[in-house]
Structure formats: structure tokens, C-alpha cells
Amino acid sequence: MTVDITADKAPDRTLDKTPDFSFYINRRTHWTSFLINGVAIAYVVLGYGFALFCLTQPVGWINLAGVVLLIHTLVWAAYFVHEFVHGTIFRQPRWNAAFGRLMLFITGSCYSAYRDIASNHLAHHKNRADFSVFSIPNFLRSLPKPLLQIIVALEWLYFPVINFMFRWLNTLSPFLGQSRRDERLRNAALLLLRGSLFTALALYDFKAVLLYFFAYICFINILRFIDCFQHTYTVFQLGQPLPHYSLEHEETNTFSNLVSRRWSWLNLLLLNFSYHNAHHRVIRCPWYLLPQLDAELYPRNYRQYVTLGRLVRNYHCFRIHRLFNDQGVVIETENGLDLDRFVGAVGVSFLFSREPLDWLKLPEDNGATSPLA
Numbered sequence: 001m002t003v004d005i006t007a008d009k010a011p012d013r014t015l016d017k018t019p020d021f022s023f024y025i026n027r028r029t030h031w032t033s034f035l036i037n038g039v040a041i042a043y044v045v046l047g048y049g050f051a052l053f054c055l056t057q058p059v060g061w062i063n064l065a066g067v068v069l070l071i072h073t074l075v076w077a078a079y080f081v082h083e084f085v086h087g088t089i090f091r092q093p094r095w096n097a098a099f100g101r102l103m104l105f106i107t108g109s110c111y112s113a114y115r116d117i118a119s120n121h122l123a124h125h126k127n128r129a130d131f132s133v134f135s136i137p138n139f140l141r142s143l144p145k146p147l148l149q150i151i152v153a154l155e156w157l158y159f160p161v162i163n164f165m166f167r168w169l170n171t172l173s174p175f176l177g178q179s180r181r182d183e184r185l186r187n188a189a190l191l192l193l194r195g196s197l198f199t200a201l202a203l204y205d206f207k208a209v210l211l212y213f214f215a216y217i218c219f220i221n222i223l224r225f226i227d228c229f230q231h232t233y234t235v236f237q238l239g240q241p242l243p244h245y246s247l248e249h250e251e252t253n254t255f256s257n258l259v260s261r262r263w264s265w266l267n268l269l270l271l272n273f274s275y276h277n278a279h280h281r282v283i284r285c286p287w288y289l290l291p292q293l294d295a296e297l298y299p300r301n302y303r304q305y306v307t308l309g310r311l312v313r314n315y316h317c318f319r320i321h322r323l324f325n326d327q328g329v330v331i332e333t334e335n336g337l338d339l340d341r342f343v344g345a346v347g348v349s350f351l352f353s354r355e356p357l358d359w360l361k362l363p364e365d366n367g368a369t370s371p372l373a
Helices: 021-029 031-055 060-085 093-107 114-127 136-142 145-156 161-176 181-204 206-228 247-252 264-270 276-281 287-297 308-317
Strands: 002-004 130-132 235-237 331-333 336-338
Touching: 021 287, 031 060, 031 093, 031 206, 031 287, 060 093, 060 114, 060 206, 060 264, 093 114, 114 130, 136 145, 145 161, 161 181, 161 206, 181 206, 206 308, 247 276, 276 287
Parallel strands: 130 235
Antiparallel strands: 002 331, 331 336
């Protein structure tokens, strides 16, 4: 027997465990919470600075250590943005916003307003759906074939050009359209500031800039690998009418793509972001309590657990296919989940805002397949 669990009508599933949710929501008021978060945030900020120092050193193994540290601090900075958006660190929204902006600056995602990023991401939770500024397949099909071939070649080589494209669209959108014109001065100042800092680093040690760029590419690939397989939600264009989706639908189309189930501490590498079903059940549960909440909510054989090792092949095999097609399906069988047709999403990062691009004109969707096929 096989069942498509990504269909609109998901199979019945009992969600009868009800932990004390108030404990997970209010735990952040304890002094232990401040200590844990303080150490983690200090690691991100100080580790990021020390990583830059390592990149400028003349010793190869120190450079390598700096690259690894830079990748990890960028990853944690990104997932701390997620924590601040959900208000899991501070009780006062202004402090969450202030530190969220700091983490956005570190990750190079500061060209979208924090309030817009928060609003977009919380809409993902409220509506149990994903959103896109435009259809990526339509956009790619509209490009001149030589440019399209370059993009496909770069994606084949694991250069995340689609993600960089969205980042630059967010950066330049205030200057190209009217909807964000009030952000022009802000984005111009940020471009000048970050551009000056990278120019200074290049003048001091050009090798450090090259290593930084390599680390940043790795960082983006890690984030989009994790984002790729956490949902099989319907993707809506901005402005489309939205149906009402149930908790059952949310659970069925959400996956906890853990680094490891046996050694749970390894999930700290991703700030426990992989406990995604638990996070969606209690969105204000802080990162360090998600394993505990997950253990209370779900049995060890819960079908939505999917370790990342099972998805490496999918990420590799579908890296071009997912650019022109949907996310695929996950099939429920008597032996567990069949992931062979789990294509995954692209361009769904929570690090940039999504808004209509009034200056970008795209062709209507004609249902065609890849123009390279």
C-alpha cells in the first residue's frame, strides 16, 4: 500500500500528546535561558570576528580553521534571525528586532527590512503555505538561452546562483521600483558600508576575501539544503487567494530533517532548526528546548523524521530538475516514507523578504518543462 502524504487530503494521524506548552514558551524568562543564549550569541559574534582574523593569516591550516568557523557562525547567525523573529530570546520585541538586525548584517541579508522578513516568515506559519515573489520556472524560461545555460551550469556545480539572484533582487528592488522607494537611502548606506569593509579587507589580504566568498557559498548551500526538504507545502504567488489548511495538513507536509536521531547533540550544529515539526507546533519554543519538546510530542518511530543522510542523494540528483518543476511528493508505504520522488524546494530562504516586484515583467505560466530538455 502506498499513500501520497503530500496530497491536499492527508491521511488521519493522531496528535494527542499535549505537553505543557506554557513551559516551553515562558522558559526564556529564567536566568539559565539568558546564560545559554548569551553564550551562543557571544560565540556567533566573537567567532565571526575571530574567523575573519584567521582568514588573514599566512598559515594554511589557520585559514582552513577560519573558513570552517566562518561557515558555522554564519549558519548560527541565520538561525538566530529565525529565533528573534519568533521572539524566543527576549520578551521585549525591540530587543529581538535589534539583535535580529545584527544577525542579518553578519549574514549579509540586511538589505531586507527586519520587519518584512518577520512578517513574511510568520505568514508561512499562519497560512501553512510557502510564498514566492514570482515563478522561478517562468523566470528562467524567459531568459535568453545562453544566460539560462550559464545559470544551469552554475547550479550543476553547486554555485547557488538562484539564491544570490533573490538576494540581489531584494538589495536592488528599492532602486528599481516604487514599492520600497523609502528604503533607498538605507540600502545605499548598507551597500557603501559593507562594500567599504570588504574593500578594506581585500586591500589588507586579497586571499581573505576569496576565502570569505568560498565560505559564504558553503553557508548558502547548507541553508538551502536544510530548507529544501522541510516542507511539501503548496507554493503561492503573492496576492493569490489562500485556502485554509489544518494542523493535520501542516504536520503531514512538514518534516524533521535531523542531522542525526541517534546522536541528538549533532543537531546543535544547526541550532536544532531540524526539529521542524516541534517548532511548528510551538513556534515560540526556544532552540535549546526543541529536542525536549520533540521527545514529548512524537514517538521515536514518528514517520516525519527524515535524517539528512537520506536526502543527500535527492539534493544532488534533483539540483537542476527542481529549478523547473514542483517539489515532488513523499509517498507513505508500509515500510515508511518513500523519498525517491522528494524533489525539494528552491529559493525559500527566510533570510530575505518577499514582496511584489512591480518593475519585473514575466511571461504567463504555460506549463512547459525545462527549455534545456
